[in-house]
Each structure stands twice: as structure tokens, then as C-alpha cells.
Amino acid sequence: MTTTLITGANKGLGYETARRLLEAGHTVWVAARDESRGRAAADALGARFVQLDVTDDASVQAAAAIVAAEGGLDVLINNAGITGPHRDAADLTGADALEVYSTNVASIVRTMHAFVPLLRRSENPTVVNVTSGLGSFTAVHDTSRVEASVVSPLYNSSKSAVTMLTVQYSRALPEMRINAADPGYTATDLNGNSGHQTVTEGTDAVVELALRGPDGPTGTFIDRSGVAPF
Template sequence: MTTTFITGANKSLGYETARRLLEAGHTVLLGARDPERGRAAAEALGARFVRIDVTDDASVEAAAADVAAHEGVLDVLVNNAGVGGAQAPADELTAADALAVYDVNVFGVVRVTRAFLPLLRGSGNPLVVNVTSGLGSFAATHDPDRVEGRVTAPLYASSKSALTMLTTQYARALPDVRFNAVDPGYTATDLNGHSGPQTVTEGTDAVVELATSGPDGPTGVFRDRYGVVPW
């Protein structure tokens, strides 16, 4: 049976990913920062809750130790936790604002990946799926016919661009583990006030596709539900 850990999984895309992977037969470990919300979400789905704050080294290490003690191995890691950051004009953004966004969207992925790599390496098909965004794509944000071309979000967009590059670099540096980046697309979530035209099910299509891929599946790719994303 495939064991999958998902960060930021108590709502929206993370929750739907957990639901669909449970449906696909995975053992799902639902990671969330808030114990009350995390436990409630896990109980509703039939998953196991593991507390994790991706911005805190001790919390991340404790989560990895928890999984090591209970499951002993991890097959799939979905780095889903993310934040939009301060909603301020670009000329008012501060370094502290940037650090807050990158601490979750980029540095958090580094923390979690490092802590869980030993568990992943015990799997016969280790896989990491990083949830990024088309807003981190140069091609998409310069295309006036795409929604990304009409959005200005300096910190969020640049953090997701960094995450996509981080993913491809991990794939190159660590060939024993497959790493892929996924753009959910413009999906109705808390990050956009539920304004996105896609449902969370549509937004998790590519995540689920990659999370359920076999050992001959791709690595180092940037995908959405339609295929490879231009970058």
C-alpha cells in the first residue's frame, strides 16, 4: 500500500488531494499546523493526522519522527502548504513580507523534503510532488490571453518560480527520488477568495495523476491538468 504525506491538508487543495488519494487506496497522513482543524479533517476523511508547521524546524523534525515511528516508510510526499502573503502595493512590500511568504512556499519545502528524505528512500517508488503555480511561469505571466498575465503578485509569484526551479534541481541532484512540480490552475480556494473558475477536484487532477504514477513516471517536470506547463 502507498503511504502519502500531505502538508497543509486540512482544507482546499490539500484536503481534496487527501480525499482522492484515499479513494485511490493510499494510506494518507494529513499534515496541518492547527491541531483542532487537522484532527477534524483527518477524522472526516479517515486519514491519520500529523501536526506540522513547515516554518518550524522542530515541528518538521517531530512530524518526520512521528511517521518513522508509526509507518516506518513514506512513498509520496506532497508539499502543498502555501500562503499568498501581504496584499500591499509593490512599492510598500518589505523584506519581512517576503520572508514570510518564502518561509512557507520555499524554505518550508526545503525543511520538509530534507526531514522526510530518509523515509522516502525506504520506498520502492519514492516521489515528491510540489504544488507550485502558473504565476511562477515567465511564459504564462507574459501571455495576455492567460489569467496569469493579468495578475500582479510579486512575492507569491516569485516564490512559486523559485519552488519550480527548486523542484527541477532536486530532480537532477537526487535521481533516486522523483520530484515534480504541479500547477493546480486558477482554482477556487481561500488564496483567491474562492474566485477561481476551477473546482478543487479539477485543481488536484495533476497532483493526483503524479502522486499515483509508477516508478517509470516522470521526474523534473512542471505539469498542470492539461500537460507540461511552459516556463
């Protein structure tokens, strides 16, 4: 049976991804910073829970040790993320940037460092990084797309970094399938539930990548319509 861990899985896209992968037959670890919310989500889904704060090295390492002791890991989904403060670009600070990049970017380095040893024991090691079209240079320059209208220096640039990390890890670890998924404009807490897609639609690309076989591509970036522009 395939075992999957999803960061930030106590609500929104992470929760729906967990639900769908459980339905597909995966054993799913709901990883969340808040223990009470994470356990409640896992119990509601029929999943396992592990406490994991993606901004804390010791927390990530401890979670990896628990998962290893319980049988290992096949699929890692890096879903946790924040938008950062909502204020004028000129008022953003270095501390703001460090907070966003620690949660959205450095977190992937932390989880890869902790979980790659487990993934290397899997017959079908898979990593899915949840990124965004807001980090696509092509999309934000295309005035026909909604991404061109969104000005969010820290969040958007952090998602550009997530997509590049995906490409670089896929080249560094060719024995694994490491891909990025853009959920699209989905109604979640992250955007005040203003997105036009449901969470099920928003998880289509993530679930597709998680379910791909060992012969699937690596280093790609997709949305629910197919290959997405970088």
C-alpha cells in the first residue's frame, strides 16, 4: 500500500487531497502544526496524524522519525504555505520576507532533507510541491490571465522559488518523480474563500501527480488543464 504524507493537511487543499488519496487507497499522514486541529482532521478522515511545523527543523526531523518507525513513506506532498502580510509593497520588511520564505520555500528543503532517506526505500518515490501560477513568469505577464492582476511580491516570488526547487531536486534526484502542481484560483482560507474553483477542482493536479506511476515524468509543472507555463 502507498503511504503519503501531506503538510498543512488539516484544512483546505491539504485536507481535500488527503480525502481523495485515502479514497484511492493510500495510507495518509495528515501533518499539521496545530496538534488539536490536525488530530481532529485526521480522525474525521480516517487518516494518521503527525505533528509537523514546516518552519522548525527539529519538528520536521521528529515527524520523519515517527513515519519511518511506522513503515516508511512513498509520497511526500509539500502543501503548507502562507500568503504573508497584506500591505503595500513599500511597507514590507525583511522579517516579512523571512517568514514567508521560511514557510513556503525553506520548508521544502527541510522536508526533503528529513524525508528523502525514507523515500529512497520506496519502490515508487514521489514528491509533489504545491506551487502557484502566481509564481509563473509567463502567467504574470499575460494580461488575459488573472495572475497578471495580482501584486503580492513575497508570496508570488516564493512560489517561483518553489517551482525552481522542484526542477532542481528532480535533476539532483533522478530516481524520484518530483513535480509541481498549481491548484489554480481555489476557494480556501488563503484567499478568503474568493476563488472560483472548489477544493476538489483545486486538488486535481496534486492528486494526479501523487497517483502517477513510476514511469511518469519528473521536473514538470502542471495545473488541472495540463502542463503549465513556467
